[in-house]
Amino acid sequence: MSNSSNFFLNNFFELENTPCECKKETVHTAPGVDPSFVLKVCANPNANSLHFSYSAQKGLNLSGNAGGIITENILGQLLAIKPNDVDGTISFLEKYGFIFPISSEMYETIDGTVLLEILNRIKATVKLMSAIAGKKDYKAILIYTTYLLFSEPIEMKLSSITYNTNFHEFTNLIRTYNIIPDLHRNQEFFDTECISIFDTLKGDFEKLDINEIAGMSEGSGVTGLTGSRDYYFRNLFCLYTTYNMANDNLRNIIDFYYNYQKKVSIIKNVEPTRITYYSSPNKENFSDEMKEMLVKIAKIVISEEINANLHNICPQLEINALTPTWKLNSLLEALYFSVFYMKPGVELYKECENPNCKHEKYFLINATVTNKKYCCPACANAAAQRRSRQRKLNK
Structure with missing residues (x-):
């Protein structure tokens, strides 16, 4: 010096x-x-x-x-x-x-x-x-945030x-967490054949029905959702439905990527400068609420x-x-x-x-x-x- x-x-x-x-x-x-x-x-x-x-x-x-x-x-x-x-x-x-x-x-x-x-x-x-x-570049924000969170x-x-x-907590969990909901001990499922998950992106409860839960449990995926058999998406589904120890930041990340992939398209591969998907992305489903949450996540990742x-x-x-x-x-x-x-x-x-x-x-x-x-x-x-x-x- x-x-x-x-x-x-x-x-x-x-x-x-x-x-x-x-x-x-x-x-x-x-x-x-x-x-x-x-x-x-x-x-x-x-x-x-x-x-x-x-x-x-x-x-x-x-x-x-x-x-x-x-x-x-x-x-x-x-x-x-x-x-x-x-x-x-x-x-x-x-x-x-x-x-x-x-x-x-x-x-x-x-x-x-x-x-x-x-x-x-x-x-x-x-x-x-x-x-x-x-002026925010949401496409770039999504690419670089996802690369830093999903790459090995x-x-x-x-x-x-x-x-x-840096080993983000989400990076580890998306590779290892695979606990499917235990429906046998869920009274709500017994009564309605649905389970309710509080979604921080929506600020409300999201209901998942028996067909979606069974498909993800059996490994066949969700009918009509291309790429839902993907290993990382299945782990994300598990995180979304059963991981209850997440802090607010981690919960935001989980809920964002679950909603984004379910509504826009499931991620197939992540590279430093681009994301590829299992199907053509439904860009019109990339809502303002998702964009707001994405910026919040980007700040977490940068920090x-x-x-x-x-x-x-x-x-x-x-x-x-x-x-x-x-x-x-x-x-x-x-x-x-x-x-x-x-x-x-x-x-x-x-x-x-x-x-x-x-x-x-x-x-x-x-x-x-x-x-x-x-x-x-x-x-x-x-x-x-x-x-x-x-x-x-x-x-």
């Missing part, structure tokens, strides 16, 4: 990282199977240390020894890397160092898929924050640490993701100047801490609308600036010239 008190006054936190070497090895496991890859990474102790700082309006920056900013908006550069772009990821790591402390004496072997998933989660968190700021937990083992992605990745950061008092500092342990913590300092509803990351952007594909702006489409004048001019050429071709 830097001892410059003047520098600190203009920055929220600082970090030093070590440059690294990063080599890709392609692994062929079987004929006809897409190859996987591993990375061999090693810290380079002979190279000059990399200094990072965070400042308002500029985000996470690479700075010089004297405090001057060399490169702004490092988080924006990470966002610009496509989900499965291995080479782009390697370029980022070689420029800014590895996301965790690594050995300088030997190459550490990193599973490429694990690394990409860790980076995908921070990208999803940032994009989710931006999607709920200003990831573990990375290094010589110095073992890192696990849990960021808090889980900042729990090892400690405040300290610098000795000479008696100024407050933060002890950061890794570049990943610095990236999440820069998200922590974003002002919800005030700042957001926006994607430059120039498809050939070579500058800042994602740039930090004020949420109230709704008409800024490009990261810089060069991209705005390039887009204008492209539109002009297209108009001439259409004449």
Whole structure:
């Protein structure tokens, strides 16, 4: 950490990282199977240390020894890397160092898929924050929230640490909870052949009849509800009907996804940038009540993701100047801490609308600036010239 008190006054936190070497090895496991890859990474102790700082309006920056900013908006550069772009990821790591402390004496072997998933989660968190700021993008909110809740937990083992992605309580339950309602002990079912579940989304009781309960119990699903035999949906049905120990936040998540899938469409697969369904979604059934609940859930997920990745950061008092500092342990913590300092509803990351952007594909702006489409004048001019050429071709 830097001892410059003047520098600190203009920055929220600082970090030093070590440059690294990063080599890709392609692994062929079987004929006809897409190859996987591993990375061999090693810290380079002979190279000059990399200094990072965070400042308002500029985000996470690479700075010089004297405090001057060399490169702004490092988080924006990470966002610009496509989900499965291995080479782009390697370029980022070689420029800014590895996301965790690594050995300088030997190459550490990193599973490429694990690394990409860790980076995908921070990208999803940032994009989710931006999607709920200003004019809400409900499609993006749904995709990124669902990805963070439904995707498999990831573990990375290094010589110095073992890192696990945040494990939401819902993430565990949707994989393991399978208790079907016990109808033999339910007086309401005995009297009416229905059971009543209080639904927090509706603010009222939802009645489930014998056909739906029997279908889910037997594994045949609900008649007319495509995909209702899905393993995760069956577990969700169990959570909805029998899980009584849920706190308010968890209950909101359970009730939202049950209602959404029952009314819109059942989720088949979740990826970092899209959701696929068993049937064409009934978008008109995505009600205002669902959208309101989704935003509430998104805030829960953002909070849990960021808090889980900042729990090892400690405040300290610098000795000479008696100024407050933060002890950061890794570049990943610095990236999440820069998200922590974003002002919800005030700042957001926006994607430059120039498809050939070579500058800042994602740039930090004020949420109230709704008409800024490009990261810089060069991209705005390039887009204008492209539109002009297209108009001439259409004449």
